[in-house]
Amino acid sequence: MKQKILIVGLGLIGGSIAMNVSKKEDVFIIGMDGDEETLNMALKQGVIDQASFNFEEAAQEADICILATPISITIDYIQKLESMDLKKPLLVTDVSSVKNQVLEAANRLTHPFLSFVGGHPMAGSHKHGYTAAKPHLFENAIYVLTPSVHADEKEADVIKDLLSETKARFVTFTTKEHDEMTAVISHFPHLIASSLVHQAKEWEVTHPYIKQMAAGGFKDITRIASSNPKLWQDIFFQNKKLLISMLDDWIGEMERIKIYLSEGEKEKTYKYLSDAKLYRDGLPTKDKGAIPSFYDIYVDIHDQPGAIRDVIGILAEEAISIKNIQILEIREGITGVLRISFATSEEQWKSKEILDHYQYEVMIQQ
Ligand SMILES: NC(=O)c1ccc[n+]([C@@H]2O[C@H](COP(=O)([O-])OP(=O)(O)OC[C@H]3O[C@@H](n4cnc5c(N)ncnc54)[C@H](O)[C@@H]3O)[C@@H](O)[C@H]2O)c1
Numbered sequence: 484m485k486q487k488i489l490i491v492g493l494g495l496i497g498g499s500i501a502m503n504v505s506k507k508e509d510v511f512i513i514g515m516d517g518d519e520e521t522l523n524m525a526l527k528q529g530v531i532d533q534a535s536f537n538f539e540e541a542a543q544e545a546d547i548c549i550l551a552t553p554i555s556i557t558i559d560y561i562q563k564l565e566s567m568d569l570k571k572p573l574l575v576t577d578v579s580s581v582k583n584q585v586l587e588a589a590n591r592l593t594h595p596f597l598s599f600v601g602g603h604p605m606a607g608s609h610k611h612g613y614t615a616a617k618p619h620l621f622e623n624a625i626y627v628l629t630p631s632v633h634a635d636e637k638e639a640d641v642i643k644d645l646l647s648e649t650k651a652r653f654v655t656f657t658t659k660e661h662d663e664m665t666a667v668i669s670h671f672p673h674l675i676a677s678s679l680v681h682q683a684k685e686w687e688v689t690h691p692y693i694k695q696m697a698a699g700g701f702k703d704i705t706r707i708a709s710s711n712p713k714l715w716q717d718i719f720f721q722n723k724k725l726l727i728s729m730l731d732d733w734i735g736e737m738e739r740i741k742i743y744l745s746e747g748e749k750e751k752t753y754k755y756l757s758d759a760k761l762y763r764d765g766l767p768t769k770d771k772g773a774i775p776s777f778y779d780i781y782v783d784i785h786d787q788p789g790a791i792r793d794v795i796g797i798l799a800e801e802a803i804s805i806k807n808i809q810i811l812e813i814r815e816g817i818t819g820v821l822r823i824s825f826a827t828s829e830e831q832w833k834s835k836e837i838l839d840h841y842q843y844e845v846m847i848q849q
């Protein structure tokens with residue numbers, strides 16, 4: 484008999500998970516979403532087998548439930564499970580970016596049929612909704628599991644098996660370990676990215692041309708500021724204790740840099756920058772399990788009509804499928820860089836080989 488999987492929330496993360504789970508033969512997917520259009524798209528594409536509008540009914544039918552809604556809504560659903568008239572065991576997991584309060588709610592469950600293993604894929608995007616979902620989103624990404632008191636290795640293995648098509652790399656952490664690490668490498672950087680955008684906006688009053696000046700550096704460091712504000716409001720408040728304490732540390736650090744500059748401490752400034760470069764250069768690349776979700780090549784192009792079309796045309800002739808294209812630092816009359824993203828490493832390297840042959844300068848960042 485097919486395993487019944489209930490996925491609640493078919494947005495960027497839930498939709499991408501559903502696209503992977505649906506590749507398995509022995510599953511029947513029940514989808515739930517507050518947005519009817521989302522449900523219709525998922526049904527039409529065969530990503531879910533059935534749409535449901537009733538959480539209790541769907542949960543009673545399911546063997547496994549994946550909660551992929553905004554964090555505070557996920558907590559509401561966990562609380563609802565406790566009073567349900569479940570007829571058989573239900574293993575529940577989630578995808579929330581902050582785990583502390585989710586696991587507190589899960590640990591409070593007493594229903595004998597319920598077990599809970601927290602989950603968080605360390606991959607995503609600044610886009611949201613089902614239309615942004617993609618099956619390869621989690622390929623090689625870290626996927627953190629945080630088992631509750633009502634689960635052990637066995638339940639964690641069931642989740643890993645269910646999500647095996649994502650090709651994610653599963654690791655287990657406590658909620659404290661998880662929330663501290665994500666505060667440092669995800670939540671706090673997001674806050675800084677938004678603050679940099681505010682700074683630019685304020686300077687626009689003095690320099691109306693400032694937006695046009697924004698090149699690769701500003702765009703790279705602030706990409707995540709274009710994310711869904713509702714999602715990030717939720718994340719900030721779920722992890723607010725840590726963020727407040729990190730803000731104190733950050734302000735202290737900025738004070739230190741201010742002193743370096745005002746007192747002409749060139750060597751200390753150099754060391755500050757070179758230590759950061761050393762650490763940043765040592766981040767693992769995708770093949771070794773880092774966070775980015777695409778395989779990119781960087782192609783130098785000249786700012787002339789047809790330059791981009793020529794590159795794309797060459798790859799199209801070789802039937803290589805491009806997942807994303809971005810122009811970095813293109814300035815009038817000067818070489819710019821085209822970042823082209825592929826779903827697989829093979830396509831990435833094959834594209835480099837072909838474009839090398841056509842004398843393009845192609846780089847792959849390792
Ligand atoms: N965006 C990311 O980069 C990222 C990465 C990893 C984990 N997460 C986590 O994934 C979860 C979902 O984020 P997302 O980026 O997929 O958001 P999203 O907005 O793309 O998707 C959320 C979906 O939930 C649906 N929804 C909202 N309220 C609902 C309700 N009451 N019942 C049923 N469906 C409801 C929405 O219609 C939407 O389709 C969050 O908990 C977030 O912390 C996000």
Ligand SMILES: O=C(O)C(=O)C[C@]1(C(=O)O)C=C[C@@H](O)C=C1
Nearest residue numbers: 580604605606607608609669707
């Ligand atoms: O790539 C992005 O746009 C993301 O913001 C993804 C990202 C992150 O890396 O911070 C955001 C939230 C998550 O919970 C996990 C991953």
